[in-house]
Amino acid sequence: MQPIRTMQFGFGAALAVLIVVGAVAYRSVIASNESTRWTEHTHEVLEHITSLRSAMANVESGYRDFAFSGDETFLQSARVNTQRLHEELSTSRALTTDNPVQQNRIAILAGLLQQTVLDGEQLHAVTGSMEREERRLLTERSTDEERRFRQAKHVVILACAAGFLMAVIAGWMLQRNLSARERAEAKYRGLLEAAPDAMVVVNQFGRIVLLNLQAEKRFGYRSNELVGQHVKNLIPEGFAERLIADGTRSAVEALAQQIGMGIELQGRRKDGSDFPIEIMLSPLQSPEGILVTAAIRDISVRKSAEEYLVKTVGELKRSNDDLGHFAYVASHDLQEPLRMVSSYTQLLAKRYQGRLDADADEFIAYAVDGSNRMQQLIRDLLAYSRAGTGEMEFREISSELALHKALVNLQSAIQESCAVVTYDSLPAVTTDDTQLSQVFQNLIANAIKYRSVEVPRIHVSATADAGRERVFSVRDNGLGIDPKYFDRIFVLFQRLHGREQFAGTGIGLAICKKILERLGGRIWVESQPEKGSIFHFALPGAAAK
Amino acid sequence: MIASTGTHTAPIEVLLVEDSPGDVRLTREALKDAKVHISLHVAFDGVEAMAFLERAGKHVHAPRPDLILLDLNLPRKDGREVLKEIKESSSLKSIPVVILTTSSSEADVLQSYHLHANCYISKPVDLEGFLKVVQSIDNFWLSVVKLPRDPRS
Numbered sequence: 001m002q003p004i005r006t007m008q009f010g011f012g013a014a015l016a017v018l019i020v021v022g023a024v025a026y027r028s029v030i031a032s033n034e035s036t037r038w039t040e041h042t043h044e045v046l047e048h049i050t051s052l053r054s055a056m057a058n059v060e061s062g063y064r065d066f067a068f069s070g071d072e073t074f075l076q077s078a079r080v081n082t083q084r085l086h087e088e089l090s091t092s093r094a095l096t097t098d099n100p101v102q103q104n105r106i107a108i109l110a111g112l113l114q115q116t117v118l119d120g121e122q123l124h125a126v127t128g129s130m131e132r133e134e135r136r137l138l139t140e141r142s143t144d145e146e147r148r149f150r151q152a153k154h155v156v157i158l159a160c161a162a163g164f165l166m167a168v169i170a171g172w173m174l175q176r177n178l179s180a181r182e183r184a185e186a187k188y189r190g191l192l193e194a195a196p197d198a199m200v201v202v203n204q205f206g207r208i209v210l211l212n213l214q215a216e217k218r219f220g221y222r223s224n225e226l227v228g229q230h231v232k233n234l235i236p237e238g239f240a241e242r243l244i245a246d247g248t249r250s251a252v253e254a255l256a257q258q259i260g261m262g263i264e265l266q267g268r269r270k271d272g273s274d275f276p277i278e279i280m281l282s283p284l285q286s287p288e289g290i291l292v293t294a295a296i297r298d299i300s301v302r303k304s305a306e307e308y309l310v311k312t313v314g315e316l317k318r319s320n321d322d323l324g325h326f327a328y329v330a331s332h333d334l335q336e337p338l339r340m341v342s343s344y345t346q347l348l349a350k351r352y353q354g355r356l357d358a359d360a361d362e363f364i365a366y367a368v369d370g371s372n373r374m375q376q377l378i379r380d381l382l383a384y385s386r387a388g389t390g391e392m393e394f395r396e397i398s399s400e401l402a403l404h405k406a407l408v409n410l411q412s413a414i415q416e417s418c419a420v421v422t423y424d425s426l427p428a429v430t431t432d433d434t435q436l437s438q439v440f441q442n443l444i445a446n447a448i449k450y451r452s453v454e455v456p457r458i459h460v461s462a463t464a465d466a467g468r469e470r471v472f473s474v475r476d477n478g479l480g481i482d483p484k485y486f487d488r489i490f491v492l493f494q495r496l497h498g499r500e501q502f503a504g505t506g507i508g509l510a511i512c513k514k515i516l517e518r519l520g521g522r523i524w525v526e527s528q529p530e531k532g533s534i535f536h537f538a539l540p541g542a543a544a545k
Numbered sequence: 546m547i548a549s550t551g552t553h554t555a556p557i558e559v560l561l562v563e564d565s566p567g568d569v570r571l572t573r574e575a576l577k578d579a580k581v582h583i584s585l586h587v588a589f590d591g592v593e594a595m596a597f598l599e600r601a602g603k604h605v606h607a608p609r610p611d612l613i614l615l616d617l618n619l620p621r622k623d624g625r626e627v628l629k630e631i632k633e634s635s636s637l638k639s640i641p642v643v644i645l646t647t648s649s650s651e652a653d654v655l656q657s658y659h660l661h662a663n664c665y666i667s668k669p670v671d672l673e674g675f676l677k678v679v680q681s682i683d684n685f686w687l688s689v690v691k692l693p694r695d696p697r698s
Contacts, residue, residue, distance in 0.1 A: 336647060339670050340567040346672035347574065375670055 010173050014166035021159035028152035035145035042138040045095045045102075049134055052088035053127045055081045060120055085113070092130075099137075105130050185210075197280075198296040202231045204289050206240040218298055220270040231294075238265045239279065239294070267296065276303045327385035331378045338378060342371035373505075377493070380507035384492060387438070387511045392518065397433040399472070400426035403460055405433075406441035410448070417448045419456035426462050429470060429539055435515045436539075439523075440474070442508040443535050447476035449502060452530065469521065469538040476534075481527040490523065512537070556584040557687050560610035562594040562627060563587065563645075564619050568668070572614070575679030581687050586610065591622025595630060598637055610640060611692045614682070615662075617646040617653055625656060632661040639693045643682060 062078025065071070089110060096102035109126050112119060189210065192199040198215035202208055208226050216223060219234050226233075232240050267277040278299045284291040345367040353361060403423060407414065414421060421444060429436070440460070447458045454477055463471045481489060481496070488494045490513040495506040509523075516523045520540040527533035559576075563569050569587050576583055586607070588594035594615070597604045613631070617624035624646070631637045641663040646653070649667040657665050666682070669675050686692075 335670065336565070339647070339668070340565070342670065343571055343672040343675060344567065347571070350672070372671075379670075 011170055014170050017166060018159075018163055021155075021162045025152070025155045025159045028148070028155040032145070032148040032152040035141065035148040039138065039141045039145045041095070042134055042141050045092065046131065046134040046138060048088050048092045048095060049127060049131045052085060052092060053124075053131065055085040055088055056123055056127060059085055089113070099133075102130060102133060105133075195295065198298070200226075200231065200234065200294045200296060201284065202292045202294060204292075206231045208234075209288075209291060215296065218269075218296065219267065234267060235265055235277070235279070235296075236268055238263065264299070267298070275300050324385055327381055331382040331385060334378050335375070335382075338371060338375055342368075342375055345371055377505050380493075380505045384507055384511055384514065387435075387514045387518075392432040392435065394430055394432055396428050396430045397436070398426070399429050399436060399462065402433045402436040403440045405437040406444060409437075409441055410444055413445060413448050417451060417456050419448050419451070419458060421458045421460070423460035424462065426460070426472075427465070427470065431519050431539055435519060439512045439515055439537060442512050443474040443537075446508055446535075447474060447478055447533070449504070450497075450533075451476070451478045452532075465541045467541050469541045471536050471538045474535045475532065477532040480529045480531045480533055481525060482529050483527070486525055486527075489525070556582040557612070557692075558584050558586065558608045558610045559612045559614065559687075560586045560588060560594065560597060561614045562591065562619065562624065563614070563616045564589050565616075568616075571672075571675055572679055575676045576683060578680070579683045579687065581683070583683070583687065584608070590620045591624060591627040593621075594619075594627050595622065598631065598634075612682075612686050613640055613642045614645045615642055617644060617648055617657070625660065628657065628660045628662055641686060641690070641692065643686065645678075645682075 058081035059078050062074050062081055066074035066078060089106060093103065093106045093110075096106065105126050109123065109130075112123055112126065189212070192201070192210065192212040193214075195212060195214070198218040199212045200208055200215050201210040208229050208231055211226055213223075215234075216226060219226070230240070262278045262280055264276065264278050266274045268274050276299050278297045280295040280297075282293050282295075284293050345364060349364045349368050352364070400423070403426060407421060413419075444458055444460075448456050457477045459475045461473050461475070463473075485496055489496065490509045491506075492510040493506045494510075495502075495504070513523050516537050516539075521538045523535065523537040525533055525535050561569060561572055563572070573585060576585060586597065588597050594613075596602055597607045598610070600607050615624050615627060619627070624644070628642055628644070631640065631642060638661070642661075644657045644662045644665045645668060646666075647668050654665050666678055669678055
């Protein structure tokens with residue numbers, strides 16, 4: 001921008017100098033001309049005075065010769081010359097109106113000529129002084145003319161020199177400026193070409209000013225085909241409208257609202273096919289007004305990936321829902337016939353225990369045990385399929401109250417095992433309290449169940465909200481877990497102990513994991529065999545919402 | 546005419562609406578030890594239950610039950626509809642209806658009470674539980690509670 005200003009100023013100054021120089025030269029030439037005219041005028045006057053003097057001499061000699069010879073021809077000649085004398089006198093009077101001294105002399109001369117006897121001496125004296133005057137004027141004017149001519153010549157030479165100098169300076173400045181602009185443009189173009197995206201620079205009328213190779217390639221145009229075209233040819237909708245000011249806002253304001261945002265639009269190739277693009281706009285001040293640089297990214301791949309993702313997520317959700325529904329229906333509907341099997345094997349056992357033979361008793365016992373286990377599995381499967389599926393109510397709750405609720409449910413287990421459950425002051429969290437209670441209950445129940453020979457000591461604590469998540473920990477002094485089983489324990493129906501050692505189907509931690517996933521959290525364990533376990537679970541922190 | 550007294554000679558009429566023969570038999574077994582003399586009638590679906598109550602068709606001589614044990618999930622006519630019809634009928638609505646079903650869904654519980662069920666019991670999945678429940682019904686509804694007399698008799 002600065003070089004342009006300097007250049008304008010330079011050109012202005014050059015123009016001003018040229019005008020002044022031109023005017024001076026013009027005036028010099030005019031003055032010189034005037035001077036020449038005056039010289040010529042003096043020559044003319046002198047000519048007439050000479051002629052007047054010769055006429056006067058002729059009159060004199062005419063009369064003298066007539067007086068000598070009495071020849072009428074001389075008299076005639078004298079009269080003709082007198083006539084000429086008068087004519088010359090009036091011409092001279094007309095020519096010397098600018099010179100009062102000469103006018104005065106002409107008047108004296110005219111007075112002398114009126115006399116009957118011409119005084120030759122005086123006439124000669126007057127005309128002589130007139131001639132001398134004119135000769136003096138001639139000398140003076142010639143000198144002046146010469147001086148003025150010289151002056152005019154100098155001025156013209158000077159003007160030419162000044163003009164030439166100005167032209168050279170202007171040319172040099174222009175050259176320097178243009179190369180600066182070229183360099184700047186080359187730099188900018190280089191920048192555009194280096195960009196990974198298609199770049200299009202558009203002026204505020206929506207015309208394409210500059211674009212990079214990627215843009216031409218992306219839109220299927222040949223080199224430079226697009227410069228000067230309207231951007232609507234590339235982006236039919238949604239772009240030009242954003243650039244051009246409407247009634248309520250200026251282009252700058254209109255643009256300011258769009259800066260930095262990725263706007264998803266449709267791009268149109270030369271062959272007319274459309275493809276999804278994302279554009280990022282940034283303004284560019286330029287001597288031609290606001291320009292807009294648009295980085296255009298082909299998002300076909302991303303779009304199809306997004307669509308694929310949405311589709312896949314939808315399918316996954318559907319299949320998950322199906323699975324959940326299946327688990328529910330299967331467990332629910334299996335329960336009915338199983339209830340029959342179980343009830344009647346139990347009835348059989350009740351009525352006929354010891355009344356048949358030992359084999360029958362054993363068979364019945366296995367049938368009863370099998371059906372009981374199956375019932376438990378189905379109940380757990382149902383519980384698992386229900387866990388975290390119902391309506392969740394997320395609100396700020398006291399996690400300590402949720403723990404209390406769990407402890408109430410575990411009251412008998414705690415009493416039987418003489419477990420000591422302690423806890424720090426627990427924070428308020430935004431989650432579903434029933435689900436949180438369930439997690440506490442399952443973890444503490446496990447801590448009691450898998451206790452060592454020592455009195456079970458269980459401690460519940462929580463970290464401060466670290467922003468992204470808040471971690472709760474349930475620490476016990478129980479049996480501990482070999483780290484190689486850490487993943488397995490969270491899987492449905494996976495157990496580390498035989499049924500003879502510990503009852504249960506292996507559902508508790510699977511349910512915890514499912515619930516925490518639904519709550520947006522996670523669960524993990526820290527343990528060594530015989531050193532107790534710490535089960536950690538994290539809930540999303542305030543910053544994660 | 547006090548139903549709870551063991552001295553009462555006429556048996557207590559109970560209508561069991563239940564589609565599962567296994568459950569019917571279990572109920573019978575459980576009621577075997579009942580303190581009172583119970584006459585158990587069984588309808589295998591809702592339509593038959595209504596026919597029995599309205600003494601329609603082959604049930605023309607059916608007695609008016611003192612207590613109805615109603616399952617919710619029934620073929621042909623749903624237990625909920627049966628309950629609704631009983632409680633909307635001026636002659637039948639005084640008969641206590643005990644919902645005895647496998648469903649433990651909150652929605653079913655709520656709906657049943659909305660339809661004026663007299664109580665709602667989920668069938669326990671194990672035999673002992675089931676026997677206990679039936680014995681409780683027997684004990685409560687057929688011994689403790691004073692049932693209304695048939696206005697027609």
